[in-house]
Amino acid sequence: MTTSLFLVQLINGLQYGLLLFLIASGLTLVFGVMGILNLAHGSMYMVGAYLAWYFVEHTGSFGVSAIISAIIALLIGIFVERTLIRQLYRRNHLDQVLLTIGMIFVFNALQGILWGNDPLGVSVPESLAGAIPLTDVLEYPVYRIFVALLCIGIAAVMYFMINKTRLGMLIRAGESNREMVECLGIDIRKLYTIVFAIGVMLAAVAGVAAAPMSSIVPGMGEHILITCFVVVVIGGMGSIKGAFVAALLVGLVDTFASVLVPQLSSMMIYILMAFILLLKPQGLFSS
Amino acid sequence: MNTQVSLDLEVMLETQGLCKYWGGLKALDDVSLQFYDKQLHGIVGPNGAGKSTLLNMLCGHYQPTRGSILHKGEAIESIRPWAFARRGIGRSFQKTNIYSGATCLENCCVAVQRRMGGNFNFLRSRYTQKVLDEIATEALEKVGLRHRRDVIASQISYGEQRQLEIAMVLATAPEVLLLDEPMAGMGHEESQLIIELLKKLRREYCIVLVEHDMDAVFELSDQLTVMVDGQHLTTGTVDQVREDTRVKEAYLGQGDEVF
Amino acid sequence: MLFNKRTERIFIWVFFPLALLMPLFLAENAFYISKMTSVMIFALFVMSLDYLVGRCGLITLGHAMFYGLGGYLFWMIAPEYEAVNFWVYTFYICMIASAVALVIGFLVLRTSGIYMIMITLAFAQMAFYFFSDSIEFGGNDGLFIYVKPETSIFGLSFFNLDDPVHFYYLCLLSLFNTLVFFRLLIRSRFGRVVDAIHENPGRTTALGYNIFLFRLMSYVIASALGAYAGYLFTLQYGFVNPSMLAWTTSGSALVMSILGGMGSIYGAILGTFVYEGLHYTLEHLTEHWMLFMGALIIAMVMVFKNGIAGYMEKLLEKRS
Numbered sequence: 011m012t013t014s015l016f017l018v019q020l021i022n023g024l025q026y027g028l029l030l031f032l033i034a035s036g037l038t039l040v041f042g043v044m045g046i047l048n049l050a051h052g053s054m055y056m057v058g059a060y061l062a063w064y065f066v067e068h069t070g071s072f073g074v075s076a077i078i079s080a081i082i083a084l085l086i087g088i089f090v091e092r093t094l095i096r097q098l099y100r101r102n103h104l105d106q107v108l109l110t111i112g113m114i115f116v117f118n119a120l121q122g123i124l125w126g127n128d129p130l131g132v133s134v135p136e137s138l139a140g141a142i143p144l145t146d147v148l149e150y151p152v153y154r155i156f157v158a159l160l161c162i163g164i165a166a167v168m169y170f171m172i173n174k175t176r177l178g179m180l181i182r183a184g185e186s187n188r189e190m191v192e193c194l195g196i197d198i199r200k201l202y203t204i205v206f207a208i209g210v211m212l213a214a215v216a217g218v219a220a221a222p223m224s225s226i227v228p229g230m231g232e233h234i235l236i237t238c239f240v241v242v243v244i245g246g247m248g249s250i251k252g253a254f255v256a257a258l259l260v261g262l263v264d265t266f267a268s269v270l271v272p273q274l275s276s277m278m279i280y281i282l283m284a285f286i287l288l289l290k291p292q293g294l295f296s297s
Numbered sequence: 298m299n300t301q302v303s304l305d306l307e308v309m310l311e312t313q314g315l316c317k318y319w320g321g322l323k324a325l326d327d328v329s330l331q332f333y334d335k336q337l338h339g340i341v342g343p344n345g346a347g348k349s350t351l352l353n354m355l356c357g358h359y360q361p362t363r364g365s366i367l368h369k370g371e372a373i374e375s376i377r378p379w380a381f382a383r384r385g386i387g388r389s390f391q392k393t394n395i396y397s398g399a400t401c402l403e404n405c406c407v408a409v410q411r412r413m414g415g416n417f418n419f420l421r422s423r424y425t426q427k428v429l430d431e432i433a434t435e436a437l438e439k440v441g442l443r444h445r446r447d448v449i450a451s452q453i454s455y456g457e458q459r460q461l462e463i464a465m466v467l468a469t470a471p472e473v474l475l476l477d478e479p480m481a482g483m484g485h486e487e488s489q490l491i492i493e494l495l496k497k498l499r500r501e502y503c504i505v506l507v508e509h510d511m512d513a514v515f516e517l518s519d520q521l522t523v524m525v526d527g528q529h530l531t532t533g534t535v536d537q538v539r540e541d542t543r544v545k546e547a548y549l550g551q552g553d554e555v556f
Numbered sequence: 557m558l559f560n561k562r563t564e565r566i567f568i569w570v571f572f573p574l575a576l577l578m579p580l581f582l583a584e585n586a587f588y589i590s591k592m593t594s595v596m597i598f599a600l601f602v603m604s605l606d607y608l609v610g611r612c613g614l615i616t617l618g619h620a621m622f623y624g625l626g627g628y629l630f631w632m633i634a635p636e637y638e639a640v641n642f643w644v645y646t647f648y649i650c651m652i653a654s655a656v657a658l659v660i661g662f663l664v665l666r667t668s669g670i671y672m673i674m675i676t677l678a679f680a681q682m683a684f685y686f687f688s689d690s691i692e693f694g695g696n697d698g699l700f701i702y703v704k705p706e707t708s709i710f711g712l713s714f715f716n717l718d719d720p721v722h723f724y725y726l727c728l729l730s731l732f733n734t735l736v737f738f739r740l741l742i743r744s745r746f747g748r749v750v751d752a753i754h755e756n757p758g759r760t761t762a763l764g765y766n767i768f769l770f771r772l773m774s775y776v777i778a779s780a781l782g783a784y785a786g787y788l789f790t791l792q793y794g795f796v797n798p799s800m801l802a803w804t805t806s807g808s809a810l811v812m813s814i815l816g817g818m819g820s821i822y823g824a825i826l827g828t829f830v831y832e833g834l835h836y837t838l839e840h841l842t843e844h845w846m847l848f849m850g851a852l853i854i855a856m857v858m859v860f861k862n863g864i865a866g867y868m869e870k871l872l873e874k875r876s
Binding site for chain 3: 356358377378379380381382383387388390394395396397398399403406407408410411412415416417418419420421422423424426465469
Binding site for chain 3: 094276
């Protein structure tokens with residue numbers, strides 16, 4: 011492998027990893043704080059991508075479309091938490107698995123009804139089109155770099171929120187001790203609604219960001235969900251820091267595997283996961 | 298310092314310099330004790346003294362950070378948790394820990410079956426072997442629960458559940474009984490039942506009893522160990538411990554008036 | 557125990573005679589025979605999952621791995637253009653699947669709860685990509701089985717697998733035998749320990765049981781039967797493809813098991829038939845059947861926690 015090819019793959023891997031982090035962070039946040047395993051998380055990624063397409067078609071502006079999509083996702087998150095997820099806090103994992111499988115069915119059906127099953131595409135916004143040269147012969151698309159920076163930005167904001175703000179303090183408290191938060195006189199249900207909605211929004215934003223980079227197809231949610239599972243399990247369930255490290259790891263392994271060992275490429279991340287779980291059954295950064 | 302008197306009995310269980318650290322916290326620090334056969338050894342101490350930690354290590358639930366546990370002279374601290382029970386070290390739990398969906402008989406049957414074999418018999422019905430039922434019934438008889446044999450465990454009273462808990466341990470045919478607060482949460486009369494039961498049992502087994510009810514411990518113990526802050530304070534007969542000024546200090550210091 | 561013997565007996569006495577007589581009325585209609593057969597095969601698969609999840613408390617999202625494995629194994633070990641003996645190959649496939657389950661179970665059962673859900677899923681995905689990415693195994697299109705096995709024992713052959721009605725009866729017999737086997741297993745002394753572990757693993761360890769061993773054993777048994785179901789599926793349709801081991805197969809089997817009443821074993825048959833029946837009906841009524849199916853699953857979690865078997869028993873209790 012030449013140096014420049016290596017460089018491109020490295021950036022590709024990091025960029026993919028960062029996007030994975032965006033989705034996986036929502037999954038791990040919801041699990042860490044609320045103890046809910048949300049299998050429908052990938053569906054929100056899909057919904058984000060479809061919403062982005064829909065509003066780009068109608069407003070013509072990718073930026074406007076992104077903002078509207080994020081807000082809609084937030085509302086969906088609040089609605090789903092209020093009506094369904096709320097019933098599950100005291101139930102076992104099995105019920106959670108089932109309910110969220112049911113949600114996947116519903117989201118997939120709605121997607122079919124609203125947008126059909128043909129692949130769709132969103133073009134890269136003009137201001138971010140083009141590419142910057144890496145070496146004499148290689149260049150890299152601006153949009154992908156933009157997405158990577160956006161993910162880093164969101165990760166930084168999350169880090170700040172969790173460590174420095176009151177909401178973050180409550181989230182951390184909620185992770186370690188539910189009763190304590192309730193004793194502080196805080197309505198834990200409100201906290202849960204907020205956390206779930208943020209999780210959903212993160213997945214949808216990732217979907218929006220990914221829309222111009224890949225085609226929008228039915229089933230894209232499930233595929234990314236499983237990859238995010240791998241990230242979350244490797245990182246340690248509920249650990250945001252773990253999700254960050256694991257997402258980059260998975261992004262790099264997946265990208266390089268497809269170049270170096272193409273016949274094993276799709277299996278590689280699962281092999282990685284099995285290997286890490288053998289060494290550390292609770293993941294890298296379990297609390 | 299060890300004030301423990303040497304008795305002319307077999308040492309069943311022994312700890313040597315046993316330590317358990319949780320991060321920086323020393324839950325148990327350098328505890329060396331000997332437990333004799335056919336004796337009841339009480340362990341008391343204020344909350345957080347490390348009594349339960351000690352018991353949990355004696356039965357293999359926790360791994361010691363340092364130190365060793367000897368059963369009849371053999372080091373057993375690194376064997377698997379389930380192997381403790383097979384060596385005849387049975388335990389009861391502080392919180393009632395039974396199969397509440399099954400009958401009392403079935404609860405004991407699970408305990409008996411372990412040593413009767415046939416655990417990997419996939420096809421023969423569990424209800425056909427009468428020997429198993431009989432031994433299980435005997436265990437129930439011992440704790441006075443025979444009349445509750447066919448009642449679902451969740452339907453009997455709390456005190457009876459505590460008795461069932463002991464019956465299950467007895468059904469494993471142990472040599473050592475580790476009892477973690479068997480009288481916790483019981484009324485006076487129910488406690489009395491357990492005390493009578495332990496009086497019967499203490500000449501048959503090596504019993505280690507962790508208990509908050511001081512009257513009961515004083516009444517029952519042949520040997521008594523006082524623990525404070527994860528450390529061994531003193532061990533001796535009930536009278537010796539009663540006289541010990543350090544014990545009074547330790548308890549008064551905790552603002553816990555028990556003596 | 558939640559599920560009582562009487563409801564089960566009623567179900568068995570209604571279901572099996574009906575299933576036994578069905579081909580007499582529908583022999584002309586090949587479609588229904590084949591549909592019924594495939595539902596029974598899947599019910600067998602769901603039953604093995606029901607045992608694992610409902611009786612052993614081991615929640616897995618990767619059971620379909622063994623379903624697919626059953627099919628691929630047959631393709632791998634059977635000669636391509638020669639009819640092999642059905643019973644011999646049933647034995648081979650169950651044995652190989654058991655060996656695989658022994659290794660995977662050894663890894664998977666070290667974890668529990670949510671971690672186990674995820675790691676089983678990961679192994680299943682690994683298997684999925686292994687088969688769907690390799691050219692030797694036909695990739696996404698899968699593989700065809702050209703010759704069906706013959707079923708003679710000591711020269712006597714009761715089933716001709718090329719005849720759909722014969723194959724129907726073979727599957728019915730398999731389903732019945734599996735049900736009986738699980739009933740015996742649950743009542744056995746092994747079953748006693750499994751029940752004890754499900755209800756209170758900590759206590760069972762304290763009584764001296766190595767619970768890992770019992771869980772592993774259960775995992776192996778359920779996996780071998782899961783593979784057997786996959787083998788039957790492959791024989792029915794004459795092909796095997798990666799979608800058999802997709803995680804959605806595990807997911808829908810889980811839904812069927814819950815729908816029937818988790819841990820009741822016979823409920824697996826009920827759940828599978830009701831689910832497939834609804835699926836079939838909705839699919840014909842509307843293109844968007846998934847919406848109703850999804851809503852149904854959600855309603856099930858919210859309202860009918862003990863599935864159909866639980867509901868039936870409540871009804872019977874009220875009457876008596």
